[in-house]
Amino acid sequence: MSSGKILVAQGGGPTAVINQSLVGVVLEARRFRHVTRVYGALHGVRGIVNEDFVDLTQETSHNLELVAATPSSALGSTRDKPDEQYCERIFEVLRAHEIEHFFYIGGNDSSDTVRIVSQRARAAGYPLRCIHIPKTIDNDLVGNDHTPGFPSAARFVAQAFAGANLDNASLPGVYVGVVMGRHAGFLTAASALGKKFADDGPHLIYLPERVFELERFLADVKAMYEKHGRCVIAVSEGIHDASGEPIASLLAKEVERDAHGNVQLSGTGALADLLCDEIKDKLGIKRVRGDTFGYLQRSFIGCVSDVDQREAREVGEKAVQFAMWGDRDGSVAIKRTGFYSADYELLPLEAVAGKTRTMEDEFIAASGTDVTDAFRMYLRPLLGSGMPDAFRLRPAPVAKILNR
């Protein structure tokens, strides 16, 4: 006799559309007659081991739709990275509650958790269907054309740079915008989509896929500043030297590491300030400003791609369909099938778990400080409809009288 119980949880950094996936799971699961309960775990895997569950079967469809359109993780999230022992506790709780389907929405760390729990259940002979649902603004999951959450964050970054470029054109100087992305430069590269006219910024883009050399950087900035009388620069927080040491951590007083051993890169303006100081000191440019986009780029309410919303909903729905109609665990992935359309497939957990995708070489210009048209074609449809546009006055100069 089947219990008909399902559990869903959200892990890792929140996104603008992660609740779409949650609601996709809940509403789709409630359509299956044998499903008796849809539980949500509060704060990801931590909520599972603590048995902090809420019954989503008792939530209205109407409120679920409103929550779906709300950014960040409605169930709460966690940065815990379960080891084998932690996964054992997860499994014991799932078994105690007779959970038959486990859906975990998250990035590559989360997919690794799903992989271990899936293995553990199989070893114990307990019938548990485990599905990982992709989510990350970093766009760094392998096997996916792109990941839900990335398009909306990319839209924020593109809009931010479109505006920063206009601001910088109005009051010329050097502007450095630091964007999230530890290993993958996709989000930083999205800054290029804020560019419309040939002389618009960002004029330089620094990605973690290329080694960052300070001398080269200063020479690039100098050249652009001389050409345009100003310079807008997009920098990934993950830029590093040839040895792989993050530029951000080279200057941090006290390096903070999370449970995954990662250095804290976000939530500090240190990298932008360092780069601005170098430009002021070495190039003698007076007006140099740095912004660190920080949490705004993943949390800002009111900047979302409708394509991203739709797909985030669908990966949740498809996860349930794969679980109900298929016979294996896996990770839902987005495949591009047209310009633009997408379909979904279920990849083996081993193909995704713990792996990191970085920007393909074909997306990075030979200069190393720009993107290619292939990247623009890749990203543009994902940003969705209604992208704001910038317009200029056309020149009609007036003859000088006093300064002739």
Added chain:
Amino acid sequence: MSSGKILVAQGGGPTAVINQSLVGVVLEARRFRHVTRVYGALHGVRGIVNEDFVDLTQETSHNLELVAATPSSALGSTRDKPDEQYCERIFEVLRAHEIEHFFYIGGNDSSDTVRIVSQRARAAGYPLRCIHIPKTIDNDLVGNDHTPGFPSAARFVAQAFAGANLDNASLPGVYVGVVMGRHAGFLTAASALGKKFADDGPHLIYLPERVFELERFLADVKAMYEKHGRCVIAVSEGIHDASGEPIASLLAKEVERDAHGNVQLSGTGALADLLCDEIKDKLGIKRVRGDTFGYLQRSFIGCVSDVDQREAREVGEKAVQFAMWGDRDGSVAIKRTGFYSADYELLPLEAVAGKTRTMEDEFIAASGTDVTDAFRMYLRPLLGSGMPDAFRLRPAPVAKILNR
């Protein structure tokens, strides 16, 4: 014989709607039969002394409308603060080009420039009509209910905090968001409009209208963190100690001052980082993150209040009408006439020029770390239509089995 020549320029920091005012001037001026030319000066007063003019009479209405909807200053701006000699040069250029009407869109420094040029023209017996058109995200012009540009920036700040609060609820810790505003806390206070539920952030708001004491701040944060298990804090970049020394400049390695003698507060993450370090060190809280909203809050493309757009357009239109139908120089001001409606009046330049409005006491809660309902009523209609909203799952707890 009248030349029928008009000059318009934009000064100070760009806003999301300053081009609405520009286009309001241009389109309204072109309706008057005796107007032969509408010139725009590039980069504010600097463009005037350099005679860098463009002829806006040769721009299509259609493109002007597109430019109106584009943020930042389409003519370019400047931080130059003209002294008497600089104003003399402005006046000489205006006279050489037979300019009869001078419209300058800007903040209180710009209004002071208009005041000096107006005096100079009168002293020389040259018939020049000088009108200042209000603009500033700081909302610090006296005699105005509010200033164009502020509502859109306030909307950005409110949306940013609504999102940051959701993010912080998902991954609890302390979040510090630093908002622009050297002397006036209006924009920082707008963070309160991102709050929906009683336990939402921002839990603490620090304004330049109140003396900032680090010990008191740490005690406030500790209390909120103990109450909510997290704490979202809005801080004005202009917070200062009892002697008036900005907290930001107390730690800056090298203090940068602009032509107005103002310390650089924006374009650096130093203040947020300092406050985060204090919270980590003194309170022992591990997850502490700081964001500095920087230029995003005034330049972000795609976050604008429709009320702000409309009013920014109207102050431009009214400036021309006051100039054409009235007989005195002045500064256009917004008056509130209903909940919500506005009208416009022309104040004497002396009433506005060089003065700074700060937040009225009735808008600041007795605690000094929150706003009042009077402020919420004041600001809410200005944010415009279509404000995004945040929704939550309603609790339906599940009984524990293993951890009973």
